[in-house]
Amino acid sequence: MSRVLIMDDEIIIRNSAGRVLSRMGYEVEYASHGEEVVALYQKAHASQRTFDVVILDLIIRDGMGGQEALVHLRKIDPHVKAIVSSGSTTDPAVLEYANHGFCAVLAKPYGKRELAAALQKILEES
Numbered sequence: 001m002s003r004v005l006i007m008d009d010e011i012i013i014r015n016s017a018g019r020v021l022s023r024m025g026y027e028v029e030y031a032s033h034g035e036e037v038v039a040l041y042q043k044a045h046a047s048q049r050t051f052d053v054v055i056l057d058l059i060i061r062d063g064m065g066g067q068e069a070l071v072h073l074r075k076i077d078p079h080v081k082a083i084v085s086s087g088s089t090t091d092p093a094v095l096e097y098a099n100h101g102f103c104a105v106l107a108k109p110y111g112k113r114e115l116a117a118a119l120q121k122i123l124e125e126s
Contacts, residue, residue, distance in 0.1 A: 002123060003027045003049065007037040007069065008057040008085065013108070017055065020112050026119070034064025038072045045076050053122055055106065058086035058093055067093050070101050081122050085110070 004026045008014045011032070018028045029044075029051070031037035037054065044050055054073065056066030064072075066084055073080045082101065086094050087108040093100040094107070103125075104118040 001025060001027050002052040002119075003029070003044070004119070005029050005031065005037060005040060005044075005051040005054045007031040007034065007055065007060075007066065009033060009060045009063065010057075013057075013085075017115060020115055021119075024116060024119075032063070033060045034066070034069030034072070037069050038064075038076070041073050041080070042076050050077065051080075053081045053083060053103075053119055055083045055085050056102075058084050058088065058091060067100060074101065083118050083122070 004021050006014050006017050009032050014030045018030060021028045029040055031040055056069055058066045070082050081103050083104045083106055084093055084097050084102040085106040085108060088094055094105055097105045103122045106114055106118055
């Protein structure tokens with residue numbers, strides 16, 4: 001079973017994406033900001049139960065966002081597979097996601113099809 005870690009500061013987005021992923025057969029964990037996602041990733045990595053994919057919200061109110069969190073995750077695991085999630089369509093990290101270290105982009109609001117396609121693409125490349 002593939003493991004996915006979702007970071008978003010909006011609980012409704014975390015829970016909605018998590019429910020969809022759980023129904024699709026993924027094991028899901030949640031974080032509300034970058035510091036939390038880094039701690040959860042570090043713990044999972046240390047226990048040999050790594051995450052197959054991390055979905056990172058680009059902008060987090062009052063906390064570390066996806067771009068900065070990815071820098072920290074790469075120090076733990078240089079091969080981390082990360083998807084940037086954002087409502088902004090003009091941010092360079094969204095427009096040129098691969099140049100910013102991400103494997104895919106999910107433009108908010110995204111649905112089940114977009115979520116499934118992004119995960120499938122990344123997991124097939126692994």
